[in-house]
Amino acid sequence: RSLMDNLKKAVHKPSTLIALIFAIVYGIFIVFSLGTLAVTIRMDSVRGLLIILTAWSIYATLGNFMAYSSRKGIIFKPGHAHFVFTAPISPKLVLLNSAWMNYLVSAVLWIVFAIGGLTVFRVAPWKVLLFFLTGCVMELALEVAEKLMKGIRFAIKAVLIGFTLLIVLYFRKNGMSVESASAFIDWKVLQMIPVIGWQIAVYRMILLGPTVLNVICSCLYAASVILAAGSVWHMRCDGGYYE
Helix, strand or coil: CHHHHHHHHHHHCHHHHHHHHHHHHHHHHHHHHHHHHHHHCCCCCHHHHHHHHHHHHHHHHHHHHHHHHCCCCCCCCHHHHHHHCCCCCCHHHHHHHHHHHHCHHHHHHHHHHHHHHHHCCCCCHHHHHHHHHHHHHHHHHHHCCHHHHCCCHHHHHHHHHHHHHHHHHHHHHHCCCHHHHHHHHCCHHHHCCCCHHHHHHHHHHHHHCCCHHHHHHHHHHHHHHHHHHHHHHCCCCCHHHCC
């Protein structure tokens, strides 16, 4: 309903409609440009997609954790208070739905990853489906567990800064190329980093095939997602949470 109302407002306000059309066209242009760039620098392969997913797992996922942990609960709009809270719907479903809306942009990006995997990176459709479900479902289920990440924002910042420094030093020594990037993501210790590294291991298992290390780390990642989703499902929906 909110989506339909926003579209109606855009139709009745030319400036908003023009901005919306421009944003869509610009987004499509950026996606095609990135696809062309991947072909130009010889990253249009399964390993090229794995390099991108590894970088996404480290920076975007940690960034989402940090942003979510800084909020006071899930952000609701006045319309939720008037219509959703008073409806005969389970409060837990309201929380999960609102958390999903908070990560709608991430879901759209995973759709772009899936399309890119099928077209630019020439990944088998069943592998694309698996990594899409892993990223769009399991990752989001992990991120909505606010209690899991709250209070460790400074640690996340330290990890991001330290990892960025490591990447800069690595490529300064080995040069900036697809081969050096591929060698970097093959570093086994990368898969052993709790949660984020385990997520990378899942992508490696799907795209490159199972190994002892990535199977073990994938199982740890699945267990962490189940625990996180379980904590969300069993949390109490008291009035103080809806800030």
